[in-house]
Amino acid sequence: MLIRMSRRDVVLVLIGASCFYIFSAFVTVSPNHSIIINTEYGGNGQTVTETVVSTATEYVTPVPTQPAVPLDLGLAQNFPETTVVAHAPGWTIFQNLYMSGGALLILTPEESRSSFPEFRLMTSTGLPGNLTNDPQRQPTSRDMAFITPDEARTKWGADGSSDRRNRVSTVEGTTLLFNDPSQFLNHFHFVAELMFGSWAFLYGAFADGTVKPPNTNPSPDPSFNAPLISTSTPKIDRAIFIHTDVDGWRDVPGFNGYFIRAVFPSMTVEVSTDWMDRVTATANTDIGRAWHFPLVLLTDRSAAFRGPICGWHTQRTAAEAWTVMAQLGKIDLIGNWWASMRAALLRYAGGDPHEELHATLQVPDKIVITYINRQGTRRHLNEEDNRGLITAVEELVQRKNREGKNWEFNNVHAEQLSLDDQVKVAAKSTIMLGVHGNGLTHLVLMKPNRVSAVIEIFLPGGFARDYEWTSRSLGMTHYSVWNDTIFTYPNEPKIPDYPDGFHGPNIPVNGPVVARLIDEHVTAREAGLASVDNSPAHDKYD
Ligand SMILES: *[C@@H]1O[C@H](CO)[C@@H](O)[C@H](O)[C@H]1NC(C)=O
Numbered sequence: 001m002l003i004r005m006s007r008r009d010v011v012l013v014l015i016g017a018s019c020f021y022i023f024s025a026f027v028t029v030s031p032n033h034s035i036i037i038n039t040e041y042g043g044n045g046q047t048v049t050e051t052v053v054s055t056a057t058e059y060v061t062p063v064p065t066q067p068a069v070p071l072d073l074g075l076a077q078n079f080p081e082t083t084v085v086a087h088a089p090g091w092t093i094f095q096n097l098y099m100s101g102g103a104l105l106i107l108t109p110e111e112s113r114s115s116f117p118e119f120r121l122m123t124s125t126g127l128p129g130n131l132t133n134d135p136q137r138q139p140t141s142r143d144m145a146f147i148t149p150d151e152a153r154t155k156w157g158a159d160g161s162s163d164r165r166n167r168v169s170t171v172e173g174t175t176l177l178f179n180d181p182s183q184f185l186n187h188f189h190f191v192a193e194l195m196f197g198s199w200a201f202l203y204g205a206f207a208d209g210t211v212k213p214p215n216t217n218p219s220p221d222p223s224f225n226a227p228l229i230s231t232s233t234p235k236i237d238r239a240i241f242i243h244t245d246v247d248g249w250r251d252v253p254g255f256n257g258y259f260i261r262a263v264f265p266s267m268t269v270e271v272s273t274d275w276m277d278r279v280t281a282t283a284n285t286d287i288g289r290a291w292h293f294p295l296v297l298l299t300d301r302s303a304a305f306r307g308p309i310c311g312w313h314t315q316r317t318a319a320e321a322w323t324v325m326a327q328l329g330k331i332d333l334i335g336n337w338w339a340s341m342r343a344a345l346l347r348y349a350g351g352d353p354h355e356e357l358h359a360t361l362q363v364p365d366k367i368v369i370t371y372i373n374r375q376g377t378r379r380h381l382n383e384e385d386n387r388g389l390i391t392a393v394e395e396l397v398q399r400k401n402r403e404g405k406n407w408e409f410n411n412v413h414a415e416q417l418s419l420d421d422q423v424k425v426a427a428k429s430t431i432m433l434g435v436h437g438n439g440l441t442h443l444v445l446m447k448p449n450r451v452s453a454v455i456e457i458f459l460p461g462g463f464a465r466d467y468e469w470t471s472r473s474l475g476m477t478h479y480s481v482w483n484d485t486i487f488t489y490p491n492e493p494k495i496p497d498y499p500d501g502f503h504g505p506n507i508p509v510n511g512p513v514v515a516r517l518i519d520e521h522v523t524a525r526e527a528g529l530a531s532v533d534n535s536p537a538h539d540k541y542d
């Protein structure tokens, strides 16, 4: 049962502070299935309370260990009914979803319809979004509909005689069904939203165990203890991009194609023309036909934006998927859930994929600072500040090494490196630094540790949540820099802003301030080892 929330339901009481600890993060699943997330932060004698009522529903359908077997194209008259394994706005895992003539069909008796999420929270017409066309993106019966077992039998079933056999073909295995147009696929959003959210959701839905909430198991270790979860995520057989052509999901540097070949080498990809084959085969035929998807993850960006966590809170579609699974205790908060993706990419790139998973964030042996230098691209620093930043960080690293520490600095022009080399340098980074932009997507390759941080430089006054939310969802700290001003969660602006010059070539930054931030951050995290506190490390010193 789903409830529709209004903006008023997202209560945000904020009393400013600069040094925050998580006191508590309580999650309750109310009898009507809404998920209420109460988070209380504090520091400097001040408190921030945040309550989010999520429209997400906890579905408790038992998950099959084996995908359903293909339907026998034969005399069978009854088809398996549709169930929802997991749902968050924009993210829905179904068993036994059907498609005929382009509409996704939920096969269920009429009296069970109300147990399904609202269609508008699962799908849309797939049109590119803008601020005014939400009405045109609301799904219609051409996008999604219910079908009763009787109707399905009449349309597609065998009639019991030998000359009328059923006409439902199974698309075997697990399918990722992406309903978005290329608008947000052909760049950063593909890996750091679509694949990120898909994996969080699939991993969580098939997790066997439940992670304990942060504050129920006090431990002398300062970092959050996340018992490792075992998961039996199914093999992904195919991805179908319903609304894009072969190039529509590819980005210019080629990272999207690289990513999916690296992590899902056996997955096949279908695009809109392939989908049209399936649509035409089942539309306007004298005899009805349908496709049967035994296990499918349907994602839709418009639907995710109709949920409170993405639409009102983070503007990250993946945040809907991640939050539900994190709050249900199905994924950890320190990035272990993403480890297999990271390791697969590094192995593919030729690096050492060795990933030892720990229940706590570890202290790295070496501090590797990677500056994603964008001077060769459109949005970048003014040249003088770029040089000042490089000099200041180089001096810091030299000083640390003179003091006997093991620090490294990489000034990376990503566009001049092969994808393999980009992956390798990102994977060994402890601190990633750069101007807001696609290059920071590589933060998803960093192995989160106690010191891990992303430092993002914006034009003063500008802010976007892309890398901020993504960093935090992996248990890493994120700092925003406005020239000589630094802020971090939860003191980031609540609303993204793109003032004039945001995308320009004249962004200022005070290099020595950034170098001092890195020094103080690392020193604080290393000192944190001695303290006794079980608040999440990534919020502890912010
Ligand atoms: C569901 O329960 C929550 C908390 O118990 C409440 O805030 C919300 O209004 C309820 N929604 C409906 C539709 O009953």
Ligand SMILES: *[C@@H]1O[C@H](CO)[C@@H](O)[C@H](O)[C@H]1NC(C)=O
Residues within 6 Å of the ligand: 127, 128, 129, 130, 131, 132, 133, 136
């Ligand atoms: C928004 O998208 C619709 C199509 O869905 C289009 O007709 C309209 O012109 C667009 N508006 C703007 C401001 O781009």
Ligand SMILES: *[C@@H]1O[C@H](CO)[C@@H](O)[C@H](O)[C@H]1NC(C)=O
Residues within 6 Å of the ligand: 460, 483, 484, 508, 509, 510
């Ligand atoms: C950046 O910060 C420095 C040092 O505080 C200041 O001198 C400079 O004017 C600032 N630049 C801009 C564009 O605000």
